[in-house]
Amino acid sequence: MTESSTTMSNNVHARVSAVPGRIQSVERAAAILRLLASGARQLGVVELANALQLPKGTVHGILQTLQHVGFVEQSRSGGKYRLGAALLHLGNSYLDVNELRTRALNWADSLASRSRESVRIGSLHEGQVLVVHHVFRPDDSLQVLEVGALLPAHASALGKVLLAFDLQGESLLDELALKRFTARTLTTRRALTDDLERVRKLGWGAEVEEMIDGEAAVAAPIHDDRGIAVGAIGVSGAIERVCDENGKPRLDLVSTVRDAARSISRNLGARKW
């Protein structure tokens, strides 16, 4: 008995020690993926090579391999790299939209109570914003539930926040038809890119009469426990209520929205029930 178990553990030991240490190129590939996942920005070969202190050729070779298996994608403009769809669907990085609504329910209600405006939660769906949750403006006026509706990503606060923070957001820019809804809709790639840069810097986004005349909205990103943006939450309403006398979103409203987004993000970091 003792003898046979000794033999077995020797065998196991022999098998383990037959592995020749760690594989350097796998470690490097992991480091590249980590860098690409760390920010919303896309990175080029030079930036990656500098960050990892590796020769450009080595980084390029690894990127080619990762691209082949779908773990990274190269954007059409500029040749920069981002995480690929295949990687995003690995593991549980994909958050079920019904799960998102369930976890956000109480905070969305509370945001509606505090802001006295209607609340929506959206996630990206084929280049548009899918409304996954909607809380009525608490004034008992006639309102219709808009869950399942699609909003234009470039003309809505929710959409701009998602384009700025979602891992796949920036890759969508090339494909978006920047349709005009009002005189203030951002219809050039340049204007939209500048605005998204601002959204990233501030941590929130707004739409002021860009989708509907007389209406404005403020939104902030919802992150999961790994910091990946899984959705956005925002309030919308008449411009005179959402914006100040200068036509800018009211900062107290902005901070109420960001508080709600942070609370939901914290809740997503928690264990599933």
Place this chain on the structure above:
Amino acid sequence: MTTEPAFVAAIDQGTTSSRCIVFDRRGGIVSVAQREHRQIFPRPGWVEHDAEEIWANVVQVVEEALDLADLPRTRLAAVGITNQRETTLVWDRATGRPVHNAITWQDTRTDELVRELGGAVGQDRFRERCGLPLATYFSGPKLRWLLRTVPGLAERADRGEVLFGTMDSWLIWKLTGGLHITDVTNASRTMLMNLATLDWDDAILAEFGVPRAALPEIRPSSAVYGTATGVLDGVPVAAALGDQHAALFGQTAFSPGDIKSTYGTGSFLLLNTGESIVQSGHGLLTTVGYQIAGQRAVYALEGSIAVTGSLVQWFRDKLGLINSAAEIETLARTVADNGGCYIVPAFSGLFAPYWRSEARGVITGLTGYVDKGHLARAALEATAWQTREVMDAMRADTALDVGALRVDGGMTANNLLMQLLADTLDVPVTRPTVAETTCLGAAYAAGLAVGYWPDLDALRANWHKAAEWAPAIDPATRARGHRKWRKAVERSFDWTDEDDLPQPA
């Protein structure tokens, strides 16, 4: 800076945890604290709670909620209590120590005792007076079990040395430093209170062998009972309601015909029947909805559904078809209808309106076409059809015009379920902005008692629709679905029989 009382606190002493929520004047949540307590299982079917542990948790969550809101207790206008119903405790009047663990509502140790109390008449023996059938859930049989089982307890009860109470009484006693009080809603779950007089029923007390000396004074649900000492020193203790009654109050279902349904692992529907005591001919319970100090009691009909959210949990934990409860909606939306499949989740028999304890769950209409999406849809439809049957029973008992269903509870996050409810019931389904209706109801009742809110209209004005689902299917489709559901229910009948009795070794 003002130090005027500006907030109301609610303590929710539930089956698995105790919570404290602080509300502002608009009914908005200011802070929440929560703490779980142990479930004690001395034997199969027995479930107890340690009342001292629960009290310690309550003190802690009250302190935490005040800290989180950054409030001194002087800013609280009142505190209200809502609690798990029927859970039964006896404690020593002199020392304040429980003589036994609390026996919870799920505990079935009184199974035999209940049959004995029914005698030749059966389970409806006391129904007309107390509104309830003889069942293990209610406090009266649990109290009788304690008086019979704990040595010397019956004699001590006769001498008034020990006190009985549900969890509201225990908390009021502890908070006020010795007031022995319960409210009409909690008392209406004991089987010992006469629904018409709102006093303990001497005939029932005699049958149960319960001395009046051990029983708390029955007070309205919204009334100043006394002033707290200790953790809430100086704050008026001004409300107590059983959890489902508090949800009715929190939904501001103050008019006859108003109806609410709370969707959790099981579901509870309460219909406000105004000042009339409606005896159900369709298996519903008659209970006190609430009573405001100085006013007549408002009564309610209650229908409970044993398995709703727990069917979704069964899909997750036993079948493994989904990873989280919310994913049932995703799975159900992969198909357009139930594919002819119906699930009747009679896991431990059927409740209202059938009351068939020998029924067991069935999945019917299976064909090779049915996939997991159809099963998920059938699971959600089961909750909708069971709600429909309780509502039909309520309509048949009261002739009240039921306008819309006010929903709350965790399952209201499921949009497909809410739409299926509207389609099945053929009434609009509305969800309020504050989902914590149970705590809100206790806070409302307490705030009302001290004048923090002037009247019921002020509370009604606080109720706002967060979402509404309108019926969207044609009558013929609804009727066809209903007929199939009833056939499915019939197939669940008469399942357990002598073959299910324990076999001799």
